[in-house]
Amino acid sequence: MFPEDLHYTETHEWARVEGDIVTVGITKYAVEQLKDLVYIELGRVGDELDLHVPLGVVESVKAASDLYPPVSGVITEVHDAVAEKTDIVAKDPYGEGWLVKIKMRDPSEVKDMLSAAEYEKHIKMS
Amino acid sequence: MTDGLRKTPLNDAHRRLKATLVDFGGWGMPMQYGNIVDEHRAVRTGAGIFDVSHMGRLAIEGADRLGFLSRLVPTNLEKAEPGDVVYSMFTTEGGGVVDDITILVRADDIRLVVNASNAAAVKDWLAEHRDGMDVAVRDETEAKGMIALQGPLAAAILLRHTAAAAGRMFFFQFIEGTFDGRPVLISRTGYTGEDGFEIIMSAADAPAVWDALLADGAAPIGLGARDTLRMEACLPLYGHELGRDINPIEAGLGWAVTSKADYLGRAQIEKVRRDGVARKLVAFRLEGRVLARKDAEFVKDGRKVGVVTSGTFAPSLGCGAGMGFVEAALAAPGATLDVVVRERPCRAVLVKPPLVTKHTVARKPKPAASVGGGRG
Numbered sequence: 001m002f003p004e005d006l007h008y009t010e011t012h013e014w015a016r017v018e019g020d021i022v023t024v025g026i027t028k029y030a031v032e033q034l035k036d037l038v039y040i041e042l043g044r045v046g047d048e049l050d051l052h053v054p055l056g057v058v059e060s061v062k063a064a065s066d067l068y069p070p071v072s073g074v075i076t077e078v079h080d081a082v083a084e085k086t087d088i089v090a091k092d093p094y095g096e097g098w099l100v101k102i103k104m105r106d107p108s109e110v111k112d113m114l115s116a117a118e119y120e121k122h123i124k125m126s
Numbered sequence: 127m128t129d130g131l132r133k134t135p136l137n138d139a140h141r142r143l144k145a146t147l148v149d150f151g152g153w154g155m156p157m158q159y160g161n162i163v164d165e166h167r168a169v170r171t172g173a174g175i176f177d178v179s180h181m182g183r184l185a186i187e188g189a190d191r192l193g194f195l196s197r198l199v200p201t202n203l204e205k206a207e208p209g210d211v212v213y214s215m216f217t218t219e220g221g222g223v224v225d226d227i228t229i230l231v232r233a234d235d236i237r238l239v240v241n242a243s244n245a246a247a248v249k250d251w252l253a254e255h256r257d258g259m260d261v262a263v264r265d266e267t268e269a270k271g272m273i274a275l276q277g278p279l280a281a282a283i284l285l286r287h288t289a290a291a292a293g294r295m296f297f298f299q300f301i302e303g304t305f306d307g308r309p310v311l312i313s314r315t316g317y318t319g320e321d322g323f324e325i326i327m328s329a330a331d332a333p334a335v336w337d338a339l340l341a342d343g344a345a346p347i348g349l350g351a352r353d354t355l356r357m358e359a360c361l362p363l364y365g366h367e368l369g370r371d372i373n374p375i376e377a378g379l380g381w382a383v384t385s386k387a388d389y390l391g392r393a394q395i396e397k398v399r400r401d402g403v404a405r406k407l408v409a410f411r412l413e414g415r416v417l418a419r420k421d422a423e424f425v426k427d428g429r430k431v432g433v434v435t436s437g438t439f440a441p442s443l444g445c446g447a448g449m450g451f452v453e454a455a456l457a458a459p460g461a462t463l464d465v466v467v468r469e470r471p472c473r474a475v476l477v478k479p480p481l482v483t484k485h486t487v488a489r490k491p492k493p494a495a496s497v498g499g500g501r502g
Binding site: 035036038039041057059061062064083084 | 146157158161162163350354415416417419438439468
C-alpha cells in the first residue's frame, strides 16, 4: 500500500534516503486524513532541524497540523511551488509533492524510521 | 465512530454518500462528503443541500404566546404577520445573548428554530420565564427533519417540487405547502449569503425530499462548508460572535434591536447603544499564506487590541479571513492590524462586512408609515 523504497514516521511523513540527502513529504494517508489542504508552511534553506521539532505546518480548512523531520540535519532545498499549490501534494504525494530535502546529521537515525509494512501496521492500530 | 450520538432522519443518506461523520453537539453530523472547498463552491455557483435536522424546533402555543416572547427578545414582534420569519435572539438581564433564533409566526402558534447546541438551554430558558402565562412549549425537533437548499439554482430546483408561490416569497418569509405532495413548511432563509430555502418536513419524509433534491443536481454539503459559507457572509455563530457575555450591539445586531416592549436586558442593551460600544465585531482578510483561527489575538503597536472569533480559509477570496472583536476606535474598515499566528504577526486588513457579496433576494417592503400624513 505504501512505496516499499521509502521510510516512514509515526507522524505520517515519508523519507527517501539518497546518500546523506533525505527527501521528505507526507504520505497519502496524511493527505486523506487532512483532506482540504490549503497552505503548507515550510522552513528555509539553512534551517537546522531536530527530531520532534516541527519543520513546518500544513493548513487545512479545519485545522493546522505540524510537519516533523524524519531525521535531524539542515534543510538544503525547499519545494516552494507546493506552498500554495497544495493540490500537487494531494495528487502526487511521493513524487512531485515532495516538501524539503535535508542533509542528514546522523545517518544512524535512518534505522529508527518505519518500513512501509511497519507504517501500515501503525496506521491500522491507531 | 458515532455510536451513542443522536441521528437525524438523514443519517443513512450521509453514510451512503460516504460522509465523514463527526460529533456536533451530541448529533452525528456530516462534516464533509468530499472536499470542503468543492462543496463551498458548489453552493456559490449552483445549489447545495444541508441536513439541518439537528437544529432545535419548538412550537409556542397559548393565548399569551406573543406577549411571552416579546418579553424575552429585543425585536419588535407587534407587526409580525403569519408568513413572516423574524431573526432575533433571547437576551439575558445583563444584555447578553442566550441564543440567536428565527421566529416563524403562524396563525395558531409561533415556531422557533434554535441552534442545536442550545436547544436544551433555550427550553430551560422558556420554562424559567413562563411566569404563569398561558403558554405551552412543544419540542418538534425529533418529529421533523429540515433541509436547507441554497445557491443561485435553489429556486429553480425547488419549483420542480412545489407550487410557484414558493418562488415569489421575499427573503424572510415562509409558506406551508407540499413538496412532491408531502406537507412541508418552506422559508426563504439560510446561512450562506445565497438565495435559498429551509424546508421542514416530517422526519419520515426527510429522506425522500433529500433524494429528490440530490437527483436534481444539488450537491450534498457538510458542516465544514456550512462554516466557510456563513463566515464569508459574516453571519454570526453562537459561541463565536454571540454569547452570554456579548451584547448584540457589539455584534453588529443593533438592526434587530427594535422592540418597544420591556424585554429582558433592555436597560443594558439600550445603555450600550447610548454610550457606544467598547469593542466592535469586524471582518478581516489576511495577507500572505496563513489562516487565523478562533482565539488568535489582534495586536497593534505591541498591544493586544482584539480577538478572532471565527477564522478559516475563504474559498471565494482565496485567502484566510474571518471575524473578530476589536477595540471600537481601531475597528474601521480599511484599517490594518496584525493577527498573531504561531507566535508571528500576520497582516490583516479590516473589511466592511460581508466578506463576500450576498445574493439573497429582497425582503418584504415595509408598509409606508401612515401617521401624520407624511410629505404628501
